[in-house]
Amino acid sequence: MVILPAELFLILVSIVTWKKKTIYKKEKVFNRPFSKNEWIGLVIGVVFLSTFSLIFLGAGVPFPATLVILSLMASFPLGLYSILFAPLVIVNYEANVYDNSETIMGYFFKYFYIVFFGLTYHVHCTLLKMPFLVNKLFAILYTGLVVWEAFMIILYFDL
Secondary structure (H helix, E strand, C coil): CHHHHHHHHHHHHHHCCCCCCCCCCCCCCCCCCCCCHHHHHHHHHHHHHHHHHHHHHHCCCCCHHHHHHHHHHHHHHHHHHHHHHHHHHHHHHHHHHCCCCCCHHHHHHHHHHHHHHHHEEEEEHHHCCHHHHHHHHHHHHHHHHHHHHHHHHHHHHCC
């Protein structure tokens, strides 16, 4: 009940978009060592996300799975917002993740955005390749799927 809906959604989106060209061109990311500020921002981000995800312990979900629930629950309101304003979500994500800021807070927000908004960003980058009505239909399906997946994980651990 958890994997099948997600796989069906991926197959359906793949069938519809397999011939479309990419709208956005990604920058090449060069392999470079992490700077001191990036390590500190990463550690702060991991500690913050780990402690914030502990709110789902009351739902009977064990610790590592709480990070998945947190990511899915954060994707739900962003998914609702992106039904109408998908380009803004994409631009906001790219501004925070691909920013060349060298500060600790810049790196913290980079990893924060990757965990909370990465799933929605990548889905909507794919959905923008589709015609308008199909795009909106799949955006609504995606938002429903995120809620379904989150509740299925909670149900799985609650039993």
